[in-house]
Amino acid sequence: MTLGLIIRKEILDNFLNQRFAAACLVSILLMLSSMVVLTSSYLNEWRDYQSRAAMQEEFIERYGHWNRMQWMARQTQMPKHYQALVLGIDREPEQQNFVSNPVSALFSRLDFVAIVTVIMSLMAILFSYDAITGEREAGLLKQMLSMGAGRASILFGKLIGGTISLIVPFTIGVLSGILYLSVRSGLQLRWTDYGVFLILLVGSFFYISAFFALGMLISARSHSSGQALLKALFAWVVLVLFLPNVSPFLAAQLFRIPSAAKIEQETSWITSEERDQIVAQRGAELLRSQFPDLADFSSLSRNEVASRVGADPALKERYSQYTNAYDGLIGEVNRDQQAKARKIYEAFQAQSKYQEQLAIWIASLSPLADFVFLATDMTETGISADDHWGEEAGRFQQEIGSFARARYEKAKAENPAFDSNDYLDMRDRPRFVYQPEPLADRIARVLPQFGILVLFNFLFAAIAQASFSRYDVR
Amino acid sequence: MSPMIAIFTKEILENIRSYRFMILSALLAALMFISILVSYGDYQLRRENYDVLKPQQPNPEKIIIPPTPLSVFVKGIDTNLGRLLQFSALGIDVQLSQQSVNRLFTLFTVPDMLFVIKVMLSLMALLFAFDAISGEKEQGTLKLLLAGGAGRFNLLFGKLFGRFVLVFVPFSILFLVAVAVVSLLPDVQTDRQYWLKLGVIVVSSGVYCLSFTALGILVSTLVHRSATSVIVSLAAWTVFVFVIPNLGIAVARDLATVPPGERVEMQGRLAAIQAIFERIKKEKSGPDKGIGTEMVNQIWGAQREIFESYRPALDGQMRLTRSIVLASPAGALTFLMTDVAGTGFLEDQRLKDAVMLHVKLNFGKYMHMEPGEPGSFTYTRTSFGDVFLLSALTDSLVIVAFALFCIGLATARFAVYDPR
Numbered sequence: 001m002t003l004g005l006i007i008r009k010e011i012l013d014n015f016l017n018q019r020f021a022a023a024c025l026v027s028i029l030l031m032l033s034s035m036v037v038l039t040s041s042y043l044n045e046w047r048d049y050q051s052r053a054a055m056q057e058e059f060i061e062r063y064g065h066w067n068r069m070q071w072m073a074r075q076t077q078m079p080k081h082y083q084a085l086v087l088g089i090d091r092e093p094e095q096q097n098f099v100s101n102p103v104s105a106l107f108s109r110l111d112f113v114a115i116v117t118v119i120m121s122l123m124a125i126l127f128s129y130d131a132i133t134g135e136r137e138a139g140l141l142k143q144m145l146s147m148g149a150g151r152a153s154i155l156f157g158k159l160i161g162g163t164i165s166l167i168v169p170f171t172i173g174v175l176s177g178i179l180y181l182s183v184r185s186g187l188q189l190r191w192t193d194y195g196v197f198l199i200l201l202v203g204s205f206f207y208i209s210a211f212f213a214l215g216m217l218i219s220a221r222s223h224s225s226g227q228a229l230l231k232a233l234f235a236w237v238v239l240v241l242f243l244p245n246v247s248p249f250l251a252a253q254l255f256r257i258p259s260a261a262k263i264e265q266e267t268s269w270i271t272s273e274e275r276d277q278i279v280a281q282r283g284a285e286l287l288r289s290q291f292p293d294l295a296d297f298s299s300l301s302r303n304e305v306a307s308r309v310g311a312d313p314a315l316k317e318r319y320s321q322y323t324n325a326y327d328g329l330i331g332e333v334n335r336d337q338q339a340k341a342r343k344i345y346e347a348f349q350a351q352s353k354y355q356e357q358l359a360i361w362i363a364s365l366s367p368l369a370d371f372v373f374l375a376t377d378m379t380e381t382g383i384s385a386d387d388h389w390g391e392e393a394g395r396f397q398q399e400i401g402s403f404a405r406a407r408y409e410k411a412k413a414e415n416p417a418f419d420s421n422d423y424l425d426m427r428d429r430p431r432f433v434y435q436p437e438p439l440a441d442r443i444a445r446v447l448p449q450f451g452i453l454v455l456f457n458f459l460f461a462a463i464a465q466a467s468f469s470r471y472d473v474r
Numbered sequence: 475m476s477p478m479i480a481i482f483t484k485e486i487l488e489n490i491r492s493y494r495f496m497i498l499s500a501l502l503a504a505l506m507f508i509s510i511l512v513s514y515g516d517y518q519l520r521r522e523n524y525d526v527l528k529p530q531q532p533n534p535e536k537i538i539i540p541p542t543p544l545s546v547f548v549k550g551i552d553t554n555l556g557r558l559l560q561f562s563a564l565g566i567d568v569q570l571s572q573q574s575v576n577r578l579f580t581l582f583t584v585p586d587m588l589f590v591i592k593v594m595l596s597l598m599a600l601l602f603a604f605d606a607i608s609g610e611k612e613q614g615t616l617k618l619l620l621a622g623g624a625g626r627f628n629l630l631f632g633k634l635f636g637r638f639v640l641v642f643v644p645f646s647i648l649f650l651v652a653v654a655v656v657s658l659l660p661d662v663q664t665d666r667q668y669w670l671k672l673g674v675i676v677v678s679s680g681v682y683c684l685s686f687t688a689l690g691i692l693v694s695t696l697v698h699r700s701a702t703s704v705i706v707s708l709a710a711w712t713v714f715v716f717v718i719p720n721l722g723i724a725v726a727r728d729l730a731t732v733p734p735g736e737r738v739e740m741q742g743r744l745a746a747i748q749a750i751f752e753r754i755k756k757e758k759s760g761p762d763k764g765i766g767t768e769m770v771n772q773i774w775g776a777q778r779e780i781f782e783s784y785r786p787a788l789d790g791q792m793r794l795t796r797s798i799v800l801a802s803p804a805g806a807l808t809f810l811m812t813d814v815a816g817t818g819f820l821e822d823q824r825l826k827d828a829v830m831l832h833v834k835l836n837f838g839k840y841m842h843m844e845p846g847e848p849g850s851f852t853y854t855r856t857s858f859g860d861v862f863l864l865s866a867l868t869d870s871l872v873i874v875a876f877a878l879f880c881i882g883l884a885t886a887r888f889a890v891y892d893p894r
Contacts, residue, residue, distance in 0.1 A: 248582065249516055363578065
């Protein structure tokens, strides 16, 4: 009963406070303005993507040929369905072309994730830092305890009431944004999209409440509101502004891997210069051991070889044996060298993956990173979606390659003069249709992040309770 | 001793042993230390990449510039500027092997010194200033100070400079230590421009810090309780440091659209395939010595056309971005510092122009379509003098104007402030 009363008191206190009105205003303004701008950008990008796809379609119809089919059918990434809310991994900053736009490499755009992670967490800290110390300074804490309210009821009443007071304006802001998205023409929202929005909203609640609990914890370990504010901001800066940003750099220092350029140089050397050296060495051995009678051929020009071979049929047969053996040797060396290069590349890929995973582990110490992973994985704008897109696009490249080869072979069988640079009618070729990861898989993927956010809530609330149980109320 | 100096001294003595000073200075020191550590590590990796990729012999078709040591402090877009570009008959190719394999870099912000200054220094300045007036009023000492003949002007400016010094002096000391350590490290080559640009970075940090101290004081004169003042100050900080720059970018990208990189890549690729396809077709219909040259010219014509149509759109977006983001001192500081360090948009534009000019001058020779040997690419980052005239002057004026505006408004407000 006491708990219910304190929750009610907190909510009423906050709802009548200017802070609540300000939080409502900020949430609605920011959410709406961000979603309006990002939706407009998304629709522009979508139109551009469609025109690109049409351009590619027209090009293949006009210039399609087997030799460069995979090059001309290469897929460009389509704008992400949820990017009006979550931008996630943006490939533009990597500037894959000489003529690329550097703006996004310097500044990031304000999306739902940025609003929740930075602004809402700061609001949670500002709503909670004086929850205990403020009552103590006003002399109300003593009164509440002397009137029989238990310490646990006070703490959890404030925690639950305060969190609800913050979540309500935030939800109003998000819902107004989602309402805008659902009435905006061109977006074509499906029912599953509303499921994704709901999961994002619930994830945000856990994220915001974790920071509220952190503010309460700090308040319960401080004796003045000024001190509590400084400590809370200290923790906020570390958890929100520093730890996630430092994580990839720290992982790169802790687990150093050779640069990709070095690996490329090494593998390129293995499959070119080293291969040539081995071929030369083993070719000389082949000549010495199995074809000593042809040893002097290595110093002859092609024309001289042709004239000597042409004049003697036995020599021609012998030379043919040698060239077959030599071709076999080249094939074998090529295979060995490519396997060697692949092994190095795969080891590098495994190391890179481990470094990325290490960065994720370090970043996960901050609720911000957990929420970012949750939001980006859920909206297919994160690392797993990036991997998924790469796999899908790679599969399509193989499919179109096989299709074009079959078409080319058919054309060649009908007309032996047909070559790989001749026009091929490819109108009935397979088209790239991106299949996003099923919603169930995405939900399963974000469960650990949900778990960590819930754990942060429990951890902060439990420490706050332990601290408040020994708190000197005088 | 004049009253202003007395108040200035009192502010420093009163705050220097405070819990606030200790905790914020410790946080600043820790963040700066970590920032320098990770930024130097990142610079070393980029330097290693450069050493691997740079042509060992003069090579006209390979274009790469080394990372600047100033990117340890202000990374900006230095990774993009240091890409290996390679030109051939098919156009200018970007070697992707320099890109980081760790995609977390694309999800989070770079924690370099610019980030520390833009975010932490401004936050510290506000946290030191938010209760300068309202705090004195709550304690009842404001009346006493005024009754003692301190004078409102002296009181305001004594507090402003006292609190500014409390934030900026520890920062400057830590920054200078960081600069000294970094400059002694291997791989870091210093010259006159390096020191001059670092000096500008310190001075602009000072003005930026002063502008946020003035903002804190202004908020303190607008309200009567410190609890309200801190909320309003942090709200203002959020708006200036996060909302305006990040929302401004989104608005600018939406209003001044630039074709996405993927469209540009596709246009170039398809133009090259078309030219090759047509060349082979012509070759089949009969030998002609000029077909190869025609193909190369066709590919380069298309590349130039893409660049020339893209560039005005990009320039327009950059201008709009700058105009919107300059509404915030944090945005102005980002432009100022990245341009001064040679890791910003200005350098990007200059480098792209220099590359295009190099290709234009050497392409014919490289493709043996013209007599003579092609020359190697040489590039020097923009000197401070040029940066100052092209962009830094405007950016620094914005920060100064913001500081003056806050100081002016705070003075006007405090003149009519009720100390009771």
